[in-house]
Amino acid sequence: MSEEGDYDLAELAKRRGFFLQSAGAYGGVSGFYTFGPQGASLKDNIENVWRERFTVREGNMEIDAPTVMPEPVFEASGHLDGFDDMLVECPECGESHRADHIVEDNTDYEEAEGLGPERVGEIIAEYELVCPNCGTGLAGQAIEDFNLMFETNIGPGSSSPGYLRPETAQGIFVEFPQLKEYARNQLPFGVTQIGRAYRNEISPRKSLLRVREFTQAELELFVDPEDGEGPDLASVADVVAPFYGVDQQEQDGGEPLELPVGEAHERGLVADPWIAYYLGVAAEWYESIGVDMDRFRFRQHLSGERAHYAADCWDAEAEVDGDWIELAGFAYRSDYDLSKHDEYSDEDYTVFRQYDEPVTVEQPTVDPDMSYLGPEFGGAAGDVADALEDLAAEDPDAFRDAAEDPEGDGTVTVEVGGDSHEVPVEQTGFAVEEVTESGEHILPHVVEPSLGIDRALYTVLDHCYREDEIDGEERTFLELPAAVAPTTVGVFPLMDRDGLGERAREVAADLRERGLSVAYDDSGAIGRRYRRQDEVGTPFCVTVDYATIGEARDEDEGEPGTVTVRERDTTAQRRLPIDELPETLEALRDGDLAFDEL
Structure with missing residues (x-):
């Protein structure tokens, strides 16, 4: 456009x-x-x-x-560390801008966000890009990561930080x-x-x-x-x-x-x-x-x-x-x-995934001798035991190799808190058992x-x-589809006199009771009322005239008990019995009936 x-x-x-x-x-x-x-x-x-x-x-x-969620949710999701945009600040007027947007708006680069801050900075210098607000050059200005989340506190004080969610997915x-x-x-x-x-x-x-x-x-x-x-x-x-x-x-x-x-x-x-x-x-x-x-x-x-x-x-x-x-x-x-x-x-x-048939598998286990681990590792003994269990699940061959290596010292090594600990295999209680499993957790x-x-x-x-x-x-x-148009039908009296206004208001009320979105308008010339509804995308308009109330002034005005239905895009009009109006408008709105089929 x-x-x-x-x-x-x-x-x-x-x-x-x-x-x-x-x-x-x-x-x-x-x-x-x-x-x-x-x-x-x-x-x-x-x-x-x-x-x-x-x-x-x-x-x-x-x-x-909820739209507010506690900080640990976004720590786990990675939003605290990685939900950033590239910010560049003008040294003259102090206005902040998205650096990648400045590149996209003034160069042939269409997706600058994926280029990274360093490359975006190089492009700004190469093209001598300037502040959109005051025209000052931005070459050499620092491009910083700016976290996009709105921070708040949950409850009084600042002990329970939270954030407005940046996406509904979390x-x-x-x-x-x-x-x-x-x-x-x-x-x-x-x-x-x-x-x-x-x-x-x-x-x-x-x-x-x-x-x-x-x-x-x-x-x-x-x-x-x-x-x-x-x-x-x-x-x-x-x-x-x-x-x-x-x-x-x-x-x-x-x-x-x-x-x-x-x-x-x-x-x-x-x-x-x-x-x-x-x-x-x-x-x-x-x-x-x-x-x-x-x-x-x-x-x-x-x-x-x-x-x-x-x-x-x-x-x-x-x-x-x-x-x-x-x-x-x-x-x-x-x-x-x-x-x-x-x-x-x-x-x-x-989620537990059920196997079609149970299977028998070998399952490595450990049963560490805590009477050995306690004196040997003190307060770290429990963490060493947990590390042994993890090692058995991830690399059971480490225990086998240590036990069978004639030149080795018969120990396995685990990491706890950045420190390495060697444990004799005979103290780990390592064993391989056959177990029957009906499924697995995925x-x-x-x-x-x-x-x-x-x-x-x-x-x-x-x-x-x-x-x-x-x-x-x-x-x-607005050529809006009837299913999403703000208003489905505008209802007008031809003029607000001789009972036409009262009958039109009754028609509007009846249509609203059927669940249709209705705009009633009796102000100004009928053509201007049509234009107002056209401008907001109302697909159909209904006009109540003298034929509707059984007082047609000439034979061309339509059968008694009928209304005029007008379609927005073509401005075509059809006469319709008033008792068929709700069902017809519902069918037109839902796409079950085309206007030219009337």
């Missing part, structure tokens, strides 16, 4: 109540937005359509976790020990959550596209990494989407490949079947809410972008205002998250589709923005 178009969309969003910067009465604060009546409804509808597709239809569970991961019980320990199972997340962005920008408070919709699917069944890939195999893989990105002038999801997986472009499945589901879902699929693509993360624990990662991206923005991420996170919480917490994050792997609701909303507004001319008059309208 052009800069003029972008201005018109931002102006429309504020004027018609989609979104506006928060706390404007106090000067506003960057990175925070209030959704107005139209925006809140559109946002709720997008969330509900996501919930229906990713939770209900997939048979997943949904939870709602609220699912920390509750896994209980969630697996709800799922009867049967893999795979999925858990979804829609909720607010917070990131203290260095330089919020581009309206809703980079903010400090936003809504995420995430699915964490827990799978057995050795389960060969996988998803029902056939159900989305024929969904065609643009795949912008690593090879295409690294080619000069490389373009995305338009492929069916099934073929993209068969080629190995999307290696993991679960990732391929959710890319197919997401492509259909984005199209259903109004995203222009000619301005949409799936982009594979380059090696420098991908998290160290992610085997593969793809982003859903859309072109907005001339830039490609990330809408969602699809990552195979392996067992990283659960293993961290299993290590740091006192809970068990494993750490599930995680497949994660994670979507930003705010960015989806902004993209839908941008992609559905239309301008045309009706009867010689310019018209602005």
